[in-house]
Amino acid sequence: MRTAYSVETVRAAERELMARLPEGALMQRAAAGLAAVCAGLLRRRRGRVYGARVVLLVGPGDNGGDALYAGARLARRGAAVTAVPMDPERMHAGGLAALRAAGGRAAGTLPQRADLVVDGLLGIGGRGGLRPAAAALVERIPPGVPVVAVDLPSGVDADTGEVAGPAVTAEVTVTFGAYKPGLLIDPGASRAGALHLVDIGLELPEPEVEALQHADVAGLLPEPTASSDKYRRGVVGIVAGSAQYPGAAVLAVAGALRGGAGAVRYVGPAADSVLARHPETLIGPGRVQAWVIGPGLGEGRAGEVADLLAQDTAVLVDADGLRGLDPAVLRARTAPTLLTPHAGEAAALLGVSRESVEAGRLAAVRRLAERYGAAVLLKGSTTLVASAGGRPVRVNPTGTPWLATAGSGDVLSGLAGSLLAGGLSGADAGAVGAYLHGLAARRTGGPLLAQQVAEALPAAWRDATHP
């Protein structure tokens, strides 16, 4: 599991550790780790560190200090290191002295030629969009030069991943002590490049955010045993599609058939289309371990949603099924419930604007889970899954922008419903479903069809369970 911690938590752990260590020890650990990653990148790119031109962008705080001390280490190995300050009056004094003693220099403007730029403008002390002096430096980073971000890309909000205005786009981010949520959640995540965690010895409590990895997914996926027949492996029922949208039913069933359930049952007006594509489907009402309701349902079917929610069976509600949900009804349920809105649907469920959901996705998914007393999967470029009761929010690490295509959400709801039928909790079914769905899309690559994502799911399942 990859875990991430808020600034407040990291600061508290740092204070506790600093009190037990000599002054400056943590910064030296950070700088040593940062310099090692920079040196590795330079060796891969140009064979050696000696003679490399390294530019440090130096902010007024300790993030700049890390960059300066790391620059000093690179200068001692023969790199030509130039520090460019955001504010010449406010540079970490010890770091600047170390850089100068190692043969580095400070300059007022950004050199046009460089082999590497180190972004030490702002770390976890950054607030709001970059102020003009910082933004001006970021805009002058020469195109094509790799950037290593110190702790996080400057301009990315550490706690939320929000980016207000210009921000650094890094090839690598070297982060200290713990991942920050903003490194795992878009738009911040896509600015951070490859993540490298330097252990500085922090002792940390329960994380705010976590991201499943292959091993976690393998541990959660239901694997059939010799004694499991199709009913023991669970039956998932799909209530989806309408005369207007029969395709949503076909795609939800396509996802459900590949989610490990023993059988898939379909209830709705698109039975002919479903059977034509998926002859293995059971048709008509019957016993199931989990229901999926919503994809392509169209209007006027709230009664069917209410009927399913009144049953003591796991239910996933998606798309049109999410309209007008009553928080009191959901909160009263004891069987697992998973809601899978996109930002627009989430906004309607919260009674806020779509923009406000998109600007604060982490807060929005938490609020939804609390308000509806259910697990909530908020779709988007990084899909988030929250559960009621304040557990860490799960961030899906496998997404790809190509997944923003018609019908891909229908495949996901079928898949996650199938996992619910297999006995996973709402939050686990959502997080594992999003993980496999993203992996399948990555395997498919390029402009993709939702049907292809469904077809790649068995291979994604094998990748996660037998890496």
Ligand SMILES: NC(=O)C1=CN([C@@H]2O[C@H](COP(=O)(O)OP(=O)(O)OC[C@H]3O[C@@H](n4cnc5c(N)ncnc54)[C@H](O)[C@@H]3O)[C@@H](O)[C@H]2O)[C@@H](O)CC1
């Ligand atoms: N505290 C610790 O024990 C450690 C901290 N480390 C480093 O220290 C960093 C945190 O240092 P600081 O607390 O000094 O904070 P930062 O260096 O992140 O930045 C704070 C400074 O930036 C200015 N600033 C804030 N927002 C701005 C904006 N939007 N535009 C322009 N300027 C802005 C503030 O006025 C303040 O002077 C970490 O990210 C990490 O890199 C590491 O050395 C490891 C140990």
Ligand SMILES: [K+]
């Ligand atoms: K930075």
